[in-house]
Amino acid sequence: MVWVHHMKNGTFSETFIPEGAPSNASFSTITIGGGAQWIDAYNLANQHGQLVVGGISEGGTVGAAGGWLAGGGHGVLSPRHGVDNVLEFKVVIADGSLVTANAHENSDLFWALRGGGGATYAIVISVTYKTYPSFGLGLAMFQANFTSPDVAQKLVAATVRSIRNFADAGWGGYLYILQSAVAGIWVAPNTSQSDTEAAFTPYASYLYNVTGGQGGALYNSTSSFYEWFYGSFILTSGQAGSSQVGGNVYIASRLLSREINPDDAAKAILSVPTTVGLNVVGGGAVNRIDPSSTGLNPSWRHALAEAYVTESWDDGSNVTVIQQAADNLKKSTDILEGVATDSGSYLNEGSLFERNFKNAFYGAHYSSLRAIKQKYDPNSLFVVPTGVASDEWDRDLTCRVG
Numbered sequence: 001m002v003w004v005h006h007m008k009n010g011t012f013s014e015t016f017i018p019e020g021a022p023s024n025a026s027f028s029t030i031t032i033g034g035g036a037q038w039i040d041a042y043n044l045a046n047q048h049g050q051l052v053v054g055g056i057s058e059g060g061t062v063g064a065a066g067g068w069l070a071g072g073g074h075g076v077l078s079p080r081h082g083v084d085n086v087l088e089f090k091v092v093i094a095d096g097s098l099v100t101a102n103a104h105e106n107s108d109l110f111w112a113l114r115g116g117g118g119a120t121y122a123i124v125i126s127v128t129y130k131t132y133p134s135f136g137l138g139l140a141m142f143q144a145n146f147t148s149p150d151v152a153q154k155l156v157a158a159t160v161r162s163i164r165n166f167a168d169a170g171w172g173g174y175l176y177i178l179q180s181a182v183a184g185i186w187v188a189p190n191t192s193q194s195d196t197e198a199a200f201t202p203y204a205s206y207l208y209n210v211t212g213g214q215g216g217a218l219y220n221s222t223s224s225f226y227e228w229f230y231g232s233f234i235l236t237s238g239q240a241g242s243s244q245v246g247g248n249v250y251i252a253s254r255l256l257s258r259e260i261n262p263d264d265a266a267k268a269i270l271s272v273p274t275t276v277g278l279n280v281v282g283g284g285a286v287n288r289i290d291p292s293s294t295g296l297n298p299s300w301r302h303a304l305a306e307a308y309v310t311e312s313w314d315d316g317s318n319v320t321v322i323q324q325a326a327d328n329l330k331k332s333t334d335i336l337e338g339v340a341t342d343s344g345s346y347l348n349e350g351s352l353f354e355r356n357f358k359n360a361f362y363g364a365h366y367s368s369l370r371a372i373k374q375k376y377d378p379n380s381l382f383v384v385p386t387g388v389a390s391d392e393w394d395r396d397l398t399c400r401v402g
């Protein structure tokens with residue numbers, strides 16, 4: 001175990017040139033330490049009027065250079081600016097040397113570090129992200145309640161159908177299919193409140209009409225991603241009702257492909273006996289990249305959203321309760337297969353119980369990732385559950401079996 005939390009240094013540059021790159025390849029960037037969290041990265045970028053594409057959590061505590069990035073890290077701005085914003089890593093590899101990985105030096109390692117999984121190839125000491133000038137956001141919050149299965153099917157199919165257009169226009173969103181409602185928030189980058197409302201009204205009107213007046217939307221705007229993030233996830237952190245972190249939870253996911261039929265997807269989602277979340281963090285710029293350009297699961301390159309389910313239990317629960325949660329999760333995962341075209345799952349929000357973790361989390365990139373691991377970590381110093389080459393170890397990852 002390596003404690004990285006104190007590596008929190010960060011710098012901003014308007015003229016960052018990756019090592020080995022031509023001198024005219026200059027970028028606006030932040031470089032942050034391997035233990036920095038998103039709140040640190042957002043604060044730094046915001047101080048310079050910039051934004052950086054990152055994750056969202058209460059308190060901003062998700063690591064900005066660690067597992068989030070290594071697993072392919074998404075955010076609500078990914079449809080707009082993609083998931084490919086890293087220019088350079090400094091890492092310590094298994095033999096103890098400090099190396100640079102970017103498009104010009106150790107480019108195979110650079111490829112694997114972007115999506116091939118955390119704690120597998122090296123320890124990340126720092127990472128340099130491209131930044132973008134900050135812009136305002138339009139926000140659309142919606143909810144529609146249903147009681148009949150027929151209305152539910154129509155609502156969820158319409159919601160899935162709407163995702164493609166919004167995501168390809170650069171909007172990100174967090175949507176929920178509950179037992180008796182669909183609800184969520186859309187974030188529209190660089191869009192005014194009135195333009196957001198104009199774009200969203202056809203869908204909102206459909207919600208209203210199909211539910212007989214039980215659905216609709218509210219609109220708002222904010223001057224920057226930072227303002228929205230700070231107000232929604234930092235100021236409220238620790239308050240009653242905000243409990244995003246610190247619980248006991250299993251999660252499983254499937255990537256909702258742009259090729260899926262919305263009616264089939266709705267049927268699958270509605271047959272899951274618990275809430276299904278849809279993180280609309282695909283589509284748009286995420287899909288406009290050659291799947292072979294990074295180690296990220298190629299499923300992402302045709303995914304519009306990540307559909308996920310969770311199972312939780314109280315502190316102190318006995319093993320039967322926890323086993324039941326695992327069994328429920330496996331059943332829901334099987335049903336969610338109906339929204340994926342290739343069983344692709346998001347590694348960072350994935351299940352420990354995947355039947356074929358190699359395909360689910362790495363897809364066709366698994367064998368290349370395995371070869372890169374062999375090159376940089378030939379003795380498998382780094383081993384994590386469901387990581388590349390983890391199947392060569394026993395269940396506890398203490399004895400080699402392969």
Ligand SMILES: Cc1cc2nc3c(=O)[nH]c(=O)nc-3n(C[C@H](O)[C@H](O)[C@H](O)COP(=O)(O)OP(=O)(O)OC[C@H]3O[C@@H](n4cnc5c(N)ncnc54)[C@H](O)[C@@H]3O)c2cc1C
Nearest residue numbers: 034055056057062063066067068073074118119123124348
């Ligand atoms: C509340 C919450 C909100 C979330 N929101 C999002 C979101 O908006 N978008 C999203 O994509 N994901 C999100 N996630 C999922 C998140 O990406 C994963 O939990 C991810 O593993 C977190 O990485 P970490 O470094 O913070 O965690 P850790 O548990 O510390 O690390 C995860 C893995 O990465 C390794 N690692 C960590 N640091 C380093 C390093 N410096 N070098 C090498 N390996 C390292 C660890 O050893 C471990 O194997 C969220 C998770 C939670 C709990």
